[in-house]
Amino acid sequence: MVKLSWWKWIFILLMPYVILMGFLVPLGQGITELSPYVVYPLKTNKLDIVGYNTRFTEGQSIRAWLKQGDYHIEADNIIVRDERHASLIFTIPGFPDTSKNDGDLSLVMDTPDGPLVLPSAVNLAAVKYPDSLALISSQKWSTNKLAVRAESNFNFPFRNILGETIRNTYFHVPLWFAMILLFFISVLKSIRYLQKKQIEDDAKAESFVLIGVLFGILGTVTGSIWAKFTWGSFWSFDVKQNMAAISLLIYGGYFIIRNSLQDPDAKARVSGVYNVFAFVLLIPLIFIIPRRYDSLHPGNGGNPALGSQDLDNTMRIVFYPAVIAYMICGIWIAQLRYRIKLIYNNIY
């Protein structure tokens, strides 16, 4: 056995944890199908739902609400057919907020296992009816606090389009975090070289850029595989995808510069300058620009990622160790490459 630094042991211990937790923790409850999509006021609406990982037959105390903003209305009746299939009967007395005609309603259910939410579940048809008929409905919109029970099991959230592929968050996103870290370290080494002119710093910078580009390519490939299953095609010309590809191409230029110069001093100087240039360009490209455009990526188009919307607390306890593990992996591989490079240079 080889004597390893302490931080390499962190990687060796964390990675099986990430893999096992990432794959074996079950997903929470969710609703995969709901029909019909439109509900009408003052009529008996029967919504058929198909759940995922639900146990409708266990325990009879299941309640359902349709919710818009602060208003919610409860289901009259819930007919359970088996563990995954159920029908919800709603009668709705018109729009909750008569000043707005926006008909998007979410479905919230309360089960013994915890809450079930389907955002933008149905659309309330804007049908005109005389006000006198509104009194006929048995249910009224209310603004009381919804009484849902807390989630009782440890599981990952079920998100609509993602489903089980949410586990890919542990394997795709940390690649990008590790890439940013590796590029940052390489920029530090480049700046150090430009100040102190020691050739080892340039060798370190080059190794870190190489492994950073490797992680970037892996991130792009895993991202497009994930996109194929969730967004429909390998390359959706999403802003973040484009920007990531452009950043990798810019760093490709780094290697082209290094290949076309022979004098090691000039090589180190010019490529160091280009490295700083590329990194300072990278930060606005990947972080700032995608936020301003509508994007398919969760967390863009207005909201920052890693908010409470996208990353549940249960996911965080696997996600953060995954990020740390990938970062250490990247640093380890880059350090090995640097040492091998030094060996070959010393022999010559």
Added chain:
Amino acid sequence: MVREILGLLLKDVKTEWRNKQAISSIALYLFSIILVLYYALVRIDRMIWSGVLWLVLIFLAINTITVSFSRDVKHRHWYFYTLTHPLSVYFSKAVYNLILLLVLDTLAVLLLGLFFNIPVVDWPLFLITMFLCTSAISLILTFVSLISAKTGDQPVLMTILSTPLLFPVLMSGSRLCLVSLRLIQDSNYFKDVLSILAINMITFALTVFLFPILWRD
């Protein structure tokens, strides 16, 4: 240092004026491209006008800056550069390229109008876009051309290095162009203008820091 910049700039402009080599060769390129397009397409719909314009602009930019720099790789000019501050070299080159590119861009738009049409609806936005994009392109490409001049393998390196660096400018600029043609309705186009302005400023700041380090030879 401003005087140095002006001095170098004036030298470049004067040599160009006497000996219109760079601008005439690129203008010839431009004219032949437009002619080829005319024979191939006969009519340009306003759907693809923006795309054609941007293709021509990118081609113009890369060729102009390659030509304008390769003329200088002679000992006489290099001697001047060792006397002056590196930043004045950069800025004089950048402003010179900017002027060249602006002239050529205007020529490109006019030629496209002569042969086909100019379906621009929102002229102020179009002109601002052209100016900002040209200045961003000129700043970035001058930096890249000076890097590649160090290596000696200039034209190939310039093209390869400049293509990914131009992408952000290209994306925002072509989007703004489409808006000024009223092909897409984007009431929030200001963020594109801001992003090109930001690219200008970031490149400016970066080169002020990095260029003297690069030039010390």
Added chain:
Amino acid sequence: MILLSKLSAVIWMLDVDFLRSTGKIYTVALVALVVWIAVLVYLLRLEKWVKSIEDQIKSK
């Protein structure tokens, strides 16, 4: 008819999640672990080799 009732019984027999009930998720996790162990073994062998060369250079 018998087939349909058997099918519905089989699918929702276990009260854990769908993927685990088909047993396939364990295969995926095992494959991921095997791949990771292979990468780790390669890295450790590289470390050993680099260490030995470095020691040789130092001892010279």
